[in-house]
Amino acid sequence: MVTARQEGQFAKRIGKALAKQRIARNLTQEQVAAQLGVEQETISRFERGATLPPLLRLIDLAAIFNVPLDALVRAGSARSIDQAIDLAGALDTLSEEDRVWVLGWFTDMCAKLAAAADSKR
Template identity: 40%
Template structure:
């Protein structure tokens, strides 16, 4: 018998590492989303033929999916370096948003000033 809770956690971990939603995985396997949800929650086990399909689709060894052990490199948690790089990109994006906001405010002022000048010239 499989350790259902651990199997479900490994399915979820591999699915997330592959960048798939539960809906996408269900569609690719030809099963209902509820089936994937039950597998991942540990409520039920996939059938043997589905385990083989899951392993292939998720790009993990069947033996890891069934029995655990060391996770394949693609399923490992992101390293500090990877998360730090993402955080740097996020900070840079936030800074760019601030700069663009200030630029939009300046442009708005310039447009209003130019419009007033045009309106003044027309009335003169």
């Protein structure tokens, strides 16, 4: 069961993803609002995480930003599998040599963070 706190955190992560997509396309909140037929304040509330966009709005926003719907939803997810998919996408942009280096660094950082968390318990 999803708690109100989890839903709020999800809304904030989705909001950040929406703002990132909008800014990457040099669009204003007003321009996005006009395309959706809503007020600018609605877009602001989505981006701040004050309101979680309904699914049909997310579909429209994904179309405006020309990204798959799952990219927006994954951006809001705290599940490690969804985060791993995003990491894999970032790795795909690198050379094989750079991917190997990043993977080694990432693995080392995870081990250090896990050890630090264990020592706090």
